[in-house]
Amino acid sequence: MTRASPAPATGSPLGQKSFRFQYNRIRYILSNLESREFHGKGGSGTGQMNDRGDETMAHADLPRLENRVTFLTHRINARLQQVSLPVISPHGMDLYSSRILFALDQNGPMKVGQLVELMALPQSTISHQLKRMEKSGLIRRTRSDQDNRSVEVSQTEAGIEVTRICTALSDAVTERLNAAFAPDEMQALIEGLNRVFEALGDLPSLEARCEELIAEG
Numbered sequence: 001m002t003r004a005s006p007a008p009a010t011g012s013p014l015g016q017k018s019f020r021f022q023y024n025r026i027r028y029i030l031s032n033l034e035s036r037e038f039h040g041k042g043g044s045g046t047g048q049m050n051d052r053g054d055e056t057m058a059h060a061d062l063p064r065l066e067n068r069v070t071f072l073t074h075r076i077n078a079r080l081q082q083v084s085l086p087v088i089s090p091h092g093m094d095l096y097s098s099r100i101l102f103a104l105d106q107n108g109p110m111k112v113g114q115l116v117e118l119m120a121l122p123q124s125t126i127s128h129q130l131k132r133m134e135k136s137g138l139i140r141r142t143r144s145d146q147d148n149r150s151v152e153v154s155q156t157e158a159g160i161e162v163t164r165i166c167t168a169l170s171d172a173v174t175e176r177l178n179a180a181f182a183p184d185e186m187q188a189l190i191e192g193l194n195r196v197f198e199a200l201g202d203l204p205s206l207e208a209r210c211e212e213l214i215a216e217g
Contacts, residue, residue, distance in 0.1 A: 073196075081095065102166050115130075
């Protein structure tokens with residue numbers, strides 16, 4: 001493993017402070033994430049303890065970029081774009097909109113808030129996607145019969161037809177992955193990715209630790 005490179009210098013003292021804050025923030029976020037990924041939330045006893053008694057991974061133990069789960073997920077998503085867009089883009093779809101149609105096909109009509117939670121995207125992003133899909137005639141948005149304040153999203157007939165393409169694409173990708181992994185390996189992979197998602201949910205609480213790293217630097 002290689003030690004993380006020091007933060008490069010910037011111009012003014014204010015610029016240096018701002019840059020170092022961002023640099024240390026990213027450094028600690030990835031250190032915390034990789035520590036959870038390799039040792040679990042309980043830790044393995046090989047990291048360093050901070051003032052609060054939390055275990056963090058030593059910098060020398062951090063993997064190179066190409067071996068970090070955070071970067072691997074980026075590469076996987078980029079590869080999905082490469083193999084998926086030739087199939088769905090002729091129908092005016094991207095990965096986000098195809099997943100929304102898949103979710104509606106699987107669950108039936110869904111509230112906007114449910115789609116926001118499922119997709120883990122900002123509401124503004126989901127709203128933009130839904131507006132574009134509604135304009136294309138793929139979905140409809142209606143007020144809920146139970147709660148007039150909430151909006152339900154459902155497929156149109158045209159959306160159902162396009163969903164068949166999205167489902168076939170997802171099934172083809174899943175078949176390829178299932179062929180590459182044994183069932184127990186696939187289950188372990190799914191559980192591991194869910195743990196990564198949960199670990200990232202802790203990131204908003206890292207402000208105090210970032211301040212400690214700035215003080216230590």
